[in-house]
Amino acid sequence: MPRKGMKSLCFHSKTPSSLTNSSSPSRTSDSTTTRRLITFPESMIDYSIKTAEPLILKWNPETSTYAKVTSLFYESKSEAMLFIKLVTHLQKSMHSMASENPASEKLVRAQHLMQIAMKRLQKEFYQILSMNRAHLDPESVSTSRSSRASTRSSTSSYDDDGISPVDEVRAAGDSISEVEQAATVAMDDLRSIAECMISSGYAIECIKIYKIIRKSIIDEGIYRLNIEKLSSAQINKMDWEVLDLKIKNWLEAVKIAMRTLFIGERILCDHVFAVSDAIRESCFTEISKEGATLLFGFPELIAKTKKSPPEKMFRVLDMYTAISEQWPEIETIFSSDTTSAVRSQAFTSLVRLSESIRSMLSDFESTIQKDNSKSPVNGGGVHSLTIVSMNYLTLLADYSNILGDIFLDWPPPTKPTLPESFFDSQNSYDSSAPVVSVRLAWLILVLLCKLDGKAKHYKDVSLSYLFLANNLQHVVAKVRTSNLQYLLGEEWIAKHEAKAKQFSANYERLGWGQVFASLPENPKATMLPAEAKMIFKKFNSAFDEAYRKQRSCVVSDPKLRDEIKLSIARKLVPVYREFYDTHKVTLGAERNIVLFVKFTPEEVGNYLSDLFYGGTSSGSVSSTSSASLSHRRQSRHG
Structure with missing residues (x-):
């Protein structure tokens, strides 16, 4: 029979023939089954309204002073879970009814109840986020996740849907602290509300509340870390001492931000909006993008600043190291297309810092070569250029791993810039050695060449050899007591020690030869x-x-x-x-x-x-x- 005819039969007339034939078993069975199939959405919405209406109206903040000042989730967690369950069932009933009879009065009534319920949940969502700011701090959220993972692994025989948030926290027992328990409960309550509101078509209201509150927390965290928005002009006007303090502060801030602030927010966002990848990425991006971009934009400003005291090299290296060490976390936390701007800013800062390091190292080499002091050091002692240069190089050697990345595609130095005499078997560097070793060995070679020129300013030749012996011995001693010894190797050290002894032997021969004779x-x-x-x-x-x-x-x-x-x-x-x-x-x-x-x-x-x-x-x-x-x-x- 056509569907239209069946509907006419069921809902319009009860003919005598139908009544007289009611004794037929097969006909009666078919008619009853058909009636039940057709009226199921209506009966389901009737049941949903009947069971949900008392609880929804009880917690209507517009009609009840009690509901206006009391929190459902804090007053009774079991009632709150029942509220969520009944609203979810009501929504499903409405969906079924809408496909059958969108003009139904019962659907209008159910929609009215749904609006009341959504306002209640919206209020609860806001209250949980607001009242749990301390419990939902990034560190507690991160720890709570670890505790949750541990608990779930020990109760793996249970289905997640069969364990309530309260039971889950209770199952954790003594393994987590009170703060962590509160964070876990709050996170699960937020997730329950979010999933209910999103499935009911109220995602916008839920997301808006979340973004406003959580962005304020991230922005406050960035502010408390003393990360501020600065321009290149402001940076260039600062004294180095002030700028140095800001860099030191940033080095601490980036660790805290990545280990707690952003990872905590990522965990919370992923948990609350687990039902939708698009929503959680959208929320996390809007909440964290501004603060993260500000954080990772600061190193680029420092790299561009015109100030270049010797200490700047090591501050820039520290910043490069900090971003490099955090890079796996940066790629994990800001992995989506919507947060690509954060990754891009962090990478840009790395590139600018790398360029700045290369530029400063070239300036350092140029400073050695251009040193024009002609006054001999009294007594043939160690020249200040030797002391400063070797202190600089020994500190650089502590960053050998980072420098390896920075120097990787930097062309090696060229020999013609130094006298040919400096490339004998004892002073030449091995071009097949690691790039950092080659570059640092080259800088020492530049220094030794400059010292050789300064030795010629002594009128007493014996004193010039003592000067060379003193300075080369200082160089070797600094190499032996720093990471330079691992970069340059024992062969390099042995060769230069032998050279220092040769210089001292020449001094002895020229200075005391007449006495011996x-x-x-x-x-x-x-x-x-x-x-x-x-x-x-x-x-x-x-x-x-x-x-x-x-x-x-x-x-x-x-x-x-x-x-x-x-x-x-x-x-x-x-x-x-x-x-x-x-x-x-x-x-x-x-x-x-x-x-x-x-x-x-x-x-x-x-x-x-x-x-x-x-x-x-x-x-x-x-x-x-x-x-x-x-x-x-x-x-x-x-």
């Missing part, structure tokens, strides 16, 4: 008194002159200082002692000894031990030794 090859050889007197005089003169010149020399490295002194003493004192002991008696009277022998072997050793501390005495060793010998003579006659 004043003594005979065979100090015990037989000779006439006149010959002995002449050798003593030559030794006195040579030692006096060498001591006078070397008295002001400085060797700041204790190891190098002891090595040079010990080397000189080993070549000088034993030979002089043998000559002194053998030929002192040939001089005759005590008066002759005083005239020709100005130093005992012990005194020679004492004078040598006093060297390389940068003594400022302008007198020669002769005056000092004369006083000493006068005292000795008086002691003998005493």
Whole structure:
């Protein structure tokens, strides 16, 4: 029979024939089944209205003072869950009825009840978000998620739909704190309300409330982290000390923001709006985009600033490191297309910071090469350029992993910028080595080349070699006591240590060669008194002159200082002692000894031990030794 005919039969006339034939079992059965199928939506909405209306009207804030000032979810959680359940059933009934009879009065009545229910849920949603600001802070939300995961894994035999939020929290028992329990309950209540409102067609009202409240929390969090909107002009006007404090503050802020603020909001948003990917992405984007873009935009401003004190390099490296370390979280939290602007800003800041680091490193190299100080360092000591440069490079070595990324596509340095003599087997760098090692070895090479030029300003050649030995030893010492030792390697260190020893040997040969030459090859050889007197005089003169010149020399490295002194003493004192002991008696009277022998072997050793501390005495060793010998003579006659 056509559907239209069946509807006419059921709803318009009860003919006698139909009544008289009611005794037919098969006909009666067919008629009853048809009537039930057709009237099911109406009977379902009748039942839904009947069961939902008392509870909905009870919590109508416009007709009940009690409902206006009381929270359904805080007053009775079981009643709140029943409220959600009845409203959900009412909505389903309305949907079925609308497809059958959209003009039904019962549908209008149900719609009226639904509006009241949605206003109630809207109010509850707002109250839960507002009253649980502390419980829904990012840290509590994150911890709550971990506790929830642990609890669910231990109760995996239960279906999620069969466990209420209250039961779930109770199941967690002592494993989570009171704050975390409150956060869990609040999150589940928000989710229940959101799912009910969205399925009922009231998503806009629900989303609007969520965005307003949660965005205010993110914005407040960013403000409390002292992240403010600044322009390039404002940055450039700041003193470096002020800017440095802001950078330090940002380095702490970005950790907190990523580990708690944004991850917490992502977790909450994903949980509350789990029913809709589009809604949760839209909500999270609008809530977090402004604050996150502001946070990750600050490093770009710093990279562009014209201020470039030495400390800036390491602040910029710290910022690059912070973003690099947080990058997996950035890609996870801001993974959607709607938050791509945040990822883009973070990546742009990385690029700008990288460019700034390269520029500053090029400036550093240029500063070394352009250093035009021509005044020799007193005593051949360590040059300030060496100290500053090596301090800078040792700090750079602490960022070797980050620098590896930054230098990866940076062309290597070219040899022709330095003298060809610096590319012998001992000083050349290995182009196949890691890019960071190559770049830092190059900068040290630039420094050594500059020091070689500065050594030429010494009039005393021996002093120029001592200067080179001092500075190279300082370089090697800084390498050995920093991460540079791992980047440059033992072979590099050994080669440069050997070079430093070669410089000190040249100093010794030129500075003390005349003294060594004043003594005979065979100090015990037989000779006439006149010959002995002449050798003593030559030794006195040579030692006096060498001591006078070397008295002001400085060797700041204790190891190098002891090595040079010990080397000189080993070549000088034993030979002089043998000559002194053998030929002192040939001089005759005590008066002759005083005239020709100005130093005992012990005194020679004492004078040598006093060297390389940068003594400022302008007198020669002769005056000092004369006083000493006068005292000795008086002691003998005493």
